[in-house]
Amino acid sequence: xxxxxxxxxxxxxxxxxxxxxxxxxxxxxxxxxxxxxxxxxxxxxxxxxxxxxxxxxxxxxxxxxxxxxxxxxxxxxxxxxxxxxxxxxxxxxxxxxxxxxxxxxxxxxxxxxx
Amino acid sequence: xxxxxxxxxxxxxxxxxxxxxxxxxxxxxxxxxxxxxxxxxxxxxxxxxxxxxxxxxxxxxxxxxxxxxxxxxxxxxxxxxxxxxxxxxxxxxxxxxxxxxxxxxxxxxxxxxxxxxxxx
Numbered sequence: 001x002x003x004x005x006x007x008x009x010x011x012x013x014x015x016x017x018x019x020x021x022x023x024x025x026x027x028x029x030x031x032x033x034x035x036x037x038x039x040x041x042x043x044x045x046x047x048x049x050x051x052x053x054x055x056x057x058x059x060x061x062x063x064x065x066x067x068x069x070x071x072x073x074x075x076x077x078x079x080x081x082x083x084x085x086x087x088x089x090x091x092x093x094x095x096x097x098x099x100x101x102x103x104x105x106x107x108x109x110x111x112x113x114x
Numbered sequence: 115x116x117x118x119x120x121x122x123x124x125x126x127x128x129x130x131x132x133x134x135x136x137x138x139x140x141x142x143x144x145x146x147x148x149x150x151x152x153x154x155x156x157x158x159x160x161x162x163x164x165x166x167x168x169x170x171x172x173x174x175x176x177x178x179x180x181x182x183x184x185x186x187x188x189x190x191x192x193x194x195x196x197x198x199x200x201x202x203x204x205x206x207x208x209x210x211x212x213x214x215x216x217x218x219x220x221x222x223x224x225x226x227x228x229x230x231x232x233x234x
Binding site for chain 1: 118147149157158211212213215217218222224227
């Protein structure tokens with residue numbers, strides 16, 4: 001099946017620093033989604049990307065849909081303690097016979113040191 | 115506006131038993147999809163239901179099944195539980211089908227808090 005390689009797996013940063021994480025795949029995706037999951041909660045959508053090359057911001061978060069449609073990155077600027085959590089990328093793709101699926105990366109666990 | 119509600123939040127079962135999990139989508143959402151989350155495999159897509167019909171299916175054995183009712187509420191069932199079925203099961207709802215996620219607009223996928231299943 002399709003796989004998304006998300007990196008880094010975890011990162012420790014100082015409050016105020018910028019953060020960058022990315023997802024790559026050998027498969028093409030129609031849509032890229034970035035989610036954040038807090039402990040004991042379900043993932044919450046941060047940014048959705050719909051076309052190759054698209055660059056979208058949501059406050060301090062910026063994400064881009066790679067021009068090959070096989071990758072995406074998420075940047076967080078000026079990190080704050082509440083940015084702590086696990087960030088997931090997800091790609092929507094056509095799997096044939098009229099079916100679609102959503103594939104997730106393994107997540108990037110972000111820790112922010114005050 | 116109420117979010118996606120999953121019940122129960124926690125449950126413990128033993129091997130060989132079966133379990134049924136429930137998901138109430140956001141009002142007006144017609145698609146419900148289910149996911150399994152484990153530390154080793156991450157988030158994996160199980161299946162999607164739309165208008166009471168299974169529309170998409172991931173790579174899980176037939177022990178995993180689901181259904182959707184006319185009010186869009188959905189249940190998933192796992193029969194003959196195995197230790198490896200221990201996981202957080204998440205459901206997500208959206209206005210339209212997963213296929214429409216590629217269309218910019220209001221078809222946002224919203225997750226519930228999950229049901230944590232422990233199999234002993």
